[in-house]
Amino acid sequence: MATPPATPPSAPPACDPAWAWAPFVPDARRPWDLRLAGHLHRRAGFGGTWSELRESLADGPQKSIARLLRPAGDLAAFEQTFAAADAQAARSGSAEGLRAWWLLRMLQTPHPLLEKMTLFWHGHFAVAQARVRDPRLVHGYLKLLRARALGPFDRLLESIACDPAVLLALDGAANRRSSPSRGFAAALVGPFSLGEGHCSQQDLGEAARALTGQFVRQGELRFIEREHDPGVKRFLGEEGPWKTADILRIVLRQPALARRIVGKLYRWLISESEPPSAALLEPLAASFSRDYDTGKLVETMLRSNLFFSPAAYRQRIKGPVEFALGILRPLNALVPAAALAEHAAAVGQDLLGPPTVNGWEGGRTWITRATLTGRTNLAHALLFGGGAFAQPADPLAAAQKHGRGEPAAAGPFLLDLFLQGDPPEQTAAVLTKGPADGGDLRDRFRRLAFELVTSPEFQLS
Amino acid sequence: MPANRRDFLKRALGASTLLGLSPTVPEFLCRAARAAGSRPSGGDTILVVVQLAGGNDGLNTVVPYADDHYARSRHTLRLAEKDVLKIDGLLGFHPGMPAFARLLQEGRLTVVQGVGYPHPNQSHETSLRIWQTARPENPAAQTGWLGGAADVLSGAGQADVPAMFVGQIAQPFTLHARTAIVPSVRAAEDCTLRVPRLACPTVFPALLDKPAVARGGAPGTLLEHVQRTAAAARIASRRIEQAAEAPAAVEYPPLPLAAMLRVIAQLIRADVGIRIYHTELGGEEPGGFDNHANQRDNHASLLRQLSQSVGAFVDDLRRAGFLDRVLLMTFSEFGRTLAENGRRGTDHGSAAPMFLAGGKLRGGLAGPHPDLSETEQGGVRHHTDFRRVYATILDRWLGLPSRVILGGQFEPLELFSG
Numbered sequence: 011m012a013t014p015p016a017t018p019p020s021a022p023p024a025c026d027p028a029w030a031w032a033p034f035v036p037d038a039r040r041p042w043d044l045r046l047a048g049h050l051h052r053r054a055g056f057g058g059t060w061s062e063l064r065e066s067l068a069d070g071p072q073k074s075i076a077r078l079l080r081p082a083g084d085l086a087a088f089e090q091t092f093a094a095a096d097a098q099a100a101r102s103g104s105a106e107g108l109r110a111w112w113l114l115r116m117l118q119t120p121h122p123l124l125e126k127m128t129l130f131w132h133g134h135f136a137v138a139q140a141r142v143r144d145p146r147l148v149h150g151y152l153k154l155l156r157a158r159a160l161g162p163f164d165r166l167l168e169s170i171a172c173d174p175a176v177l178l179a180l181d182g183a184a185n186r187r188s189s190p191s192r193g194f195a196a197a198l199v200g201p202f203s204l205g206e207g208h209c210s211q212q213d214l215g216e217a218a219r220a221l222t223g224q225f226v227r228q229g230e231l232r233f234i235e236r237e238h239d240p241g242v243k244r245f246l247g248e249e250g251p252w253k254t255a256d257i258l259r260i261v262l263r264q265p266a267l268a269r270r271i272v273g274k275l276y277r278w279l280i281s282e283s284e285p286p287s288a289a290l291l292e293p294l295a296a297s298f299s300r301d302y303d304t305g306k307l308v309e310t311m312l313r314s315n316l317f318f319s320p321a322a323y324r325q326r327i328k329g330p331v332e333f334a335l336g337i338l339r340p341l342n343a344l345v346p347a348a349a350l351a352e353h354a355a356a357v358g359q360d361l362l363g364p365p366t367v368n369g370w371e372g373g374r375t376w377i378t379r380a381t382l383t384g385r386t387n388l389a390h391a392l393l394f395g396g397g398a399f400a401q402p403a404d405p406l407a408a409a410q411k412h413g414r415g416e417p418a419a420a421g422p423f424l425l426d427l428f429l430q431g432d433p434p435e436q437t438a439a440v441l442t443k444g445p446a447d448g449g450d451l452r453d454r455f456r457r458l459a460f461e462l463v464t465s466p467e468f469q470l471s
Numbered sequence: 472m473p474a475n476r477r478d479f480l481k482r483a484l485g486a487s488t489l490l491g492l493s494p495t496v497p498e499f500l501c502r503a504a505r506a507a508g509s510r511p512s513g514g515d516t517i518l519v520v521v522q523l524a525g526g527n528d529g530l531n532t533v534v535p536y537a538d539d540h541y542a543r544s545r546h547t548l549r550l551a552e553k554d555v556l557k558i559d560g561l562l563g564f565h566p567g568m569p570a571f572a573r574l575l576q577e578g579r580l581t582v583v584q585g586v587g588y589p590h591p592n593q594s595h596e597t598s599l600r601i602w603q604t605a606r607p608e609n610p611a612a613q614t615g616w617l618g619g620a621a622d623v624l625s626g627a628g629q630a631d632v633p634a635m636f637v638g639q640i641a642q643p644f645t646l647h648a649r650t651a652i653v654p655s656v657r658a659a660e661d662c663t664l665r666v667p668r669l670a671c672p673t674v675f676p677a678l679l680d681k682p683a684v685a686r687g688g689a690p691g692t693l694l695e696h697v698q699r700t701a702a703a704a705r706i707a708s709r710r711i712e713q714a715a716e717a718p719a720a721v722e723y724p725p726l727p728l729a730a731m732l733r734v735i736a737q738l739i740r741a742d743v744g745i746r747i748y749h750t751e752l753g754g755e756e757p758g759g760f761d762n763h764a765n766q767r768d769n770h771a772s773l774l775r776q777l778s779q780s781v782g783a784f785v786d787d788l789r790r791a792g793f794l795d796r797v798l799l800m801t802f803s804e805f806g807r808t809l810a811e812n813g814r815r816g817t818d819h820g821s822a823a824p825m826f827l828a829g830g831k832l833r834g835g836l837a838g839p840h841p842d843l844s845e846t847e848q849g850g851v852r853h854h855t856d857f858r859r860v861y862a863t864i865l866d867r868w869l870g871l872p873s874r875v876i877l878g879g880q881f882e883p884l885e886l887f888s889g
Contacts, residue, residue: 181611193611283693327693358652366613371650374696378631379704379743380654380662382697386704387665466697 027293030316034071042070046318048430052471053279053326054078054312055122056335059342060412060427075312079160079305081121088120099149108145109361110347112152113354116335117347127159127308128152129331130278132362133369135170135202139362141179147229148362151175160305163271163298164262171198171254174226180367183226187239190218197367203261205270209246216243220252268299272307279311281325282373324432324470327376330359332471333385337392337463340427341403349398353391357384377469386464393456393463406455420455428462515746516868519735519784519799520617521728522643522751523777525758526595527803528770529823529851532568533582533840537561540843544810548767548817558582562840567775570782571826578834579785579794580826581886583860585841587822587853591805595757595819599804603645605858605877616861617747618648619876620869624746625651631700632707634747635662635738637731640755646747659715659737663708707743714741720790721783728752729780736787739797746869752777753803760803764814777801785828794830798868801826802857808849820850825860833888859884 036042047066051058055078058066066074092115099111116125132155139148151173158166170176177183182194195218199209209217223238224231243252246260261267269288272295276286298307311317328336331354338345351361358381364370395402405424409415414423425431462468534550535541537560542549555563556572564572574580588607592598597610604612614622617634624633625648636642636655646653656662689695714737723729731750738745752773753759762769781799788794806823822841841851862873862881874880 325693327697356655365647366649368649374693375625375650375652377697377700378625378652379700379707380632380635381652382701382704383662383664383708384654390665466694466701469697470693 025287025290027290030290031293031310031314033313034315034318036071040318042067044426044430045323045432046071047074049318049323050074050078050312052328052332052336053317053322055126056116056332056339057337057428059340060408060423063427063430071318072313075309078123078312079309084120088118092118099145101146103145105139105145105148105362106348106351108139108148108152109351109363112361113331113351114347116331117338117344122339123308124156124159127304128156130275131155131159131166133364133372134274135176136364136367136369137176137179137362138364139175139179142175144175144178144229147175147178152362158304160308161303163302163304164258165302166304167203167262168255168258170202171258172224172231174229174231177224177226177231182221182224185218185222185224185237187222187237190215190222190239192218194218195221199257199261201368203270204264204266208264208266213245216245216252217257219243220245220257221254224254262302265295265299268295268302272298275307275311277326277373279308280317280322282327283325284321324467326471327373328469328471329370329372329376330354330357330381330385331361333357333469334388334392336428336468336471337389337459338403341405341408341459343392343403345392345401345403346398353384353388357381357388382469385469389460389463393460402456403459404452404456405459406452409455415451417451417454420458424455424458424462428459429465429467432467514796515744516870517739517746517748517797518617518864518869519732519748519750519797520645521777521781521799521801522645522749522753523758523760523773523801523803524595524599524751524753524756525760525762525803526598526805526807526819527760527773527823528762528766528817528820529803529806530809531766531770532565532774533558533584533824534563534565535561535840535843536563538840538843540809544843546811547815548811558836562836564778565771565774567771568778570778574782574785574828575835579789579830579832580828581832581834582836583825583827583855583884583886584836584838585822585851585854586825586857586860587805587851588856588858589853591821591847591850591853593805593819593821593848593850595761595804598819599756600644602802602804602857603643603647605861613647614649615643615645615647616876617645617749618651618653620747620865620871621646621648621651621653623871623876630744630746631703632743632745634749635745636749637734637738638750639727639731640751643749643751646749656734657731659711659734659741662711662738663715664705707741710741710743711738714738719787721786723783723787724776724779726776726780728776729783732780732784733787736784736791736793739788739793740791752780758804762807762816763812763818764816766816781826781828789830796830798827798829798831798864800860800864806851809843809846809851810849818849821847822851822853825857827886831887831889833886837884837886855884856881860886 044063044067047063048058050066050071051062095111095114099108102108119125135155137151139145142148154169154173158169177194180194180197182191185191185194192214196214199214199217200206219239219241220243223233223235225234240251242249245252245257246264248260250256269291272291273286276291294307294310316322334350334354354361355363358376359370391397391399392403406415409420409423530541531548531550534555536550536552536555550565554566556566556569557563558575571580588601592601600610601607603615605616606612621634624630632654633651634646634653636646636653639657642653642655719733719736723733728750735748735750759773784799785794788797802825803823806820807817808820812818838855841854843851845852858877858881862877863883863886865871865873865876866883867887
């Protein structure tokens with residue numbers, strides 16, 4: 011077991027942007043260890059397996075990040091095996107089926123960063139399937155998010171603006187000249203791009219006019235010329251006979267857009283604790299506004315000094331999906347995804363059912379007395395069985411796979427696997443001695459795992 | 472580790488099993504949780520909302536038995552003077568509602584008459600959504616009115632679980648919130664730590680043994696937030712367990728609504744700071760109150776269930792000393808047509824009465840019975856906008872800003888005593 015360092019890795023002040031975004035190079039003061047490897051796999055995925063952690067530990071940060079961004083090998087094989095499930099989910103016509111299918115994908119994918127970023131964009135372009143009422147279209151929306159999750163943001167925004175599921179969800183599927191959909195325009199230039207406070211009511215009205223003529227008919231986008239308002243619109247100071255593409259072009263030129271996306275991604279990948287200063291984000295925002303290359307932005311953040319500093323380390327609260335997958339993925343466990351999706355919804359994250367167009371607030375709001383109780387009961391069901399989870403996850407099997415199935419090894423192994431040396435301090439001392447005595451070995455491993463994943467520390471990413 | 476700490480851990484975590492904690496909450500944990508602000512609610516008011524899905528026939532609930540228009544329009548469904556539980560010379564309760572009649576006499580029930588909204592919509596889905604969001608002008612509203620109230624409560628840090636749905640159906644949109652996470656439960660056990668073989672698993676007592684600062688959970692950090700909430704969760708769970716184990720002060724009838732109200736009463740007695748409860752009678756859309764044909768028996772059985780269940784709930788809370796803090800409100804998406812439809816049923820109408828029950832009400836009838844000589848799309852014409860009832864409850868009962876939550880100012884009603 012890696013000995014937990016007495017203090018967190020120390021770092022120069024995080025406010026110097028040049029230092030913050032330079033690639034992290036481990037040295038004696040900030041060594042590459044299991045903690046940082048675990049941190050990387052939590053943020054760029056849903057928590058590493060023991061093999062993944064060991065591999066990253068051996069490879070160092072930059073090579074590990076390269077692999078997370080572009081996994082070698084088995085991607086095509088995975089897509090092939092998943093294609094059947096994919097088609098079935100699309101055909102199923104069931105909202106629950108689609109939600110479960112996505113969760114299963116997150117659980118099994120060899121490219122967790124792609125799913126993590128798809129989840130990010132789902133929270134950003136927040137569409138609830140209850141408002142779409144067509145799982146086939148929601149499936150298309152999800153595929154779109156995934157296809158562009160690490161690609162060009164401007165292309166993603168443009169595709170979203172004419173995605174049938176999005177139009178249906180936001181009351182924009184019958185955008186008539188006589189009654190432009192303000193709701194759809196408000197989402198497009200608000201939460202989907204610039205956020206609040208950049209467009210006046212006047213701008214909104216003009217944008218809504220520009221978007222008229224878009225319809226969804228039989229699940230397909232149609233542009234109906236006679237329903238489009240061809241007149242001149244004045245949007246964010248620019249005048250012209252604007253259409254949807256023009257509105258997006260103007261939005262994509264606003265400096266506020268890159269700043270907002272970079273800021274949201276900072277909160278997703280680096281820290282929810284402190285809002286970053288404008289100066290810190292400026293270099294990334296400047297670069298992002300030039301190329302809108304999400305993959306590059308994500309890569310810069312993951313490789314950075316700041317990412318591996320105490321300013322980022324465990325400075326996020328896991329959402330329900332991250333929490334549940336953070337138990338299951340390290341154990342290579344498979345559970346009924348539909349039941350898992352239901353549990354995640356009960357503690358606040360209904361996949362494909364974000365509360366509003368603003369997505370999930372996240373951060374501290376994930377944690378209430380009720381959701382912590384729900385998380386605890388979910389962990390219990392996953393590890394001990396119960397309800398739909400007839401085949402509970404098996405921490406002993408995971409330990410044995412790595413030659414750590416001895417009773418005395420249970421504590422250290424599970425601590426390293428789940429918390430990488432950040433145990434609840436006092437408890438660790440007891441736990442790492444191994445279970446005292448009595449009881450079935452498999453059961454004792456389960457109890458330890460349960461203790462660890464219900465600890466406050468485990469709720470932090 | 473100093474010896475006394477080791478002893479403590481041994482005691483806390485158990486000698487033979489790591490997790491064999493005493494089932495009672497250790498005093499230090501209570502202290503920590505109290506210090507963290509999870510003390511009992513301090514007497515905050517509570518709202519319980521009962522959705523009656525399907526469109527309740529207000530005219531056969533609070534019956535204008537002496538009104539000729541009513542008598543002439545209801546050939547088979549008419550309830551005559553001899554049938555009803557008389558309120559006054561014009562009105563009487565449906566005969567299946569003796570508990571409501573009693574509560575009215577005791578001053579613990581208010582009938583708000585003629586409640587609706589302008590240009591009533593007669594689709595179940597749309598009208599229900601209007602009542603749920605309180606936004607007739609915006610069918611695409613993103614949150615429900617109680618969800619908005621929950622957002623205000625949790626945003627102000629007044630409650631980390633501001634509202635809860637207790638019922639068997641999917642959570643109604645009324646509770647749909649922007650940031651607050653509103654749990655749905657079916658039983659009190661759903662709110663407790665269900666860990667049969669482990670006595671005290673979730674909150675490591677050790678976490679609270681030392682000041683959080685010393686172990687990194689400095690005040691204001693995310694870690695400290697989780698630790699503090701975990702401690703509060705453990706306490707809330709224990710309180711709920713105790714309240715659920717304690718016998719109710721009255722016997723609840725074996726009816727679905729009574730079962731849900733019993734759970735709510737348990738949670739209220741546990742006093743864990745939940746300000747808003749929501750439950751329902753009538754089920755999913757279109758809802759059991761939608762009686763287009765052969766209405767009589769089905770409607771009677773639902774009204775019996777409503778009356779008996781609410782009666783037991785009010786009595787239970789009164790005996791437990793909580794009634795003065797509780798207000799129950801019913802609503803339905805619309806009333807029904809004045810005229811029968813030829814199939815011994817009624818069709819979608821508009822206005823209807825709302826019921827309020829609790830310990831701090833003025834009681835009796837609020838507002839006149841609507842004039843039945845002029846109907847509105849066949850239904851009863853409203854004289855009181857439902858948002859006035861909501862606004863009064865938000866401002867004067869829950870102490871929340873109705874203007875923010877309802878998106879406008881609505882003239883309050885005089886509903887409460889003192």
